[in-house]
Amino acid sequence: MAAAAGLASSAKETLPPALGSTSQPPPVFDGTTSLYICYFCPFAQRAWVTRNFKGLQDKIKLVAIDLQDKPAWYKEKVYPQGTVPSLEHNNEIVGESLDLIKYIDSNFDGPALLPGDAAKRQVADELIAYANAFTKALYSPLISHAEVSDEVVAALDKLEVALSKFNDGPFFLGQISLVDIAYVTILERVQIYYSHLRSYEITKGRPNLEKFIEEMNKIDAYTQTKNDPLFLLDLAKNHLKIA
Template identity: 90%
Template sequence: MAAAAGPSSSSSVKETLPPALGSTSQPPPVFDGTTRLYICYFCPFAQRAWVTRNFKGLQDKMELVAIDLQDKPAWYKEKVYPQGTVPSLEHDNEVWGESLDLIKYIDSNFDGPALLPEDSAKRQFADELIAYANAFTKALYSPLMAHAAVSDEVVAALDKLEAEMTKFNDGPFFLGQFSLADIAYVTILERVQIYYSHLRNYDITKGRPNLEKFIEEMNKIEAYTQTKNDPLFLLDLAQNHLKIA
């Protein structure tokens, strides 16, 4: 399963991860004042919120609750989050969801290193990148789900990211420094790099040096690497449950 997560972006101390809760599990004491982040260890969307939590050093303030999506407990939808998806965040007697909205909420409402810069141009660019993340995900996943070859849309989406990484040249990330924009993409890139390599013999970084450097630098950030799964586990999961081929 997932690697253990640590208490900050720079610490090597490992967090003991709770077991995933399935259909026979009892719910936590919902709305008792505890802040809880509901995730699935292998979901790329939940991983975005998990990375954000870790980078801001919120392990002691935001309890992880892992949900088994293959054996989902009924209470999760009934008592916690009516949409039934992950991630969701139980905070101040409310529940927040949708990963791209949630990472912004966590950054804005909790202490820790800021994940958006003060610079207005960079903030606007971050908003544009985050808004495009769903379309990027669809472009990369659609041919895999349809058992189709690498499409022009896939190439164009990857080329767009490669080009966007040149807008600010003060670091290896989208905005120069690490930000929510990077979190929005890295968990998707983690998976499609594996899938396209194994299933299409296609290297998403070939001819894209900025993307290659981005992935290399992301793998130096513990807040992210602490949340990664074994690549072959992700490939097997995708083939068996997403039916990609």
């Protein structure tokens, strides 16, 4: 499994502009491997981080979609679900972020992001499977304008405990893996949202979670995909209709 890969500094990638409703579509199914993302979508960010960590910037082209002005051709010609991320590879389209990060890991060169060890692999599968439920638990009170719920506390405590299972590093499986990528882009946002909108610090009393976020923020493959926190907060306020 990957150790120090992704930590090495590299020149910041020049990102293509996001394509909107009046943009011409790029060539589709022409043999180019393309990752369709939105720069501020946490689910697309998972695939983007995985691509970067494996050093695939020259092999997987980024195509940014403006989700606030989505081009019709994206759904018609590329991915019928119309969501991001999706990957065009070998004349096929793969979508759904948790499936896609596994696909990128297993179909491309670069550091392996899932363990060979059977015990760690079982934990990895369980935690990746829980990621959607975690996201729902953390976002639901924000969407419904409710206070911090017992479900939120329990979900965060579950991660705190999970982060203590292996002692060979600060990540979920000790060393960095797809599990970390599955959670960090969600945590990046809910840490901001709960701090500003609920006066609740998600890392308070959770030293493992605090250390995890601190260590992830040392990894270029992740930090190069991050947005300005206040930009994310403004997006959330807009979406939640908060003045």
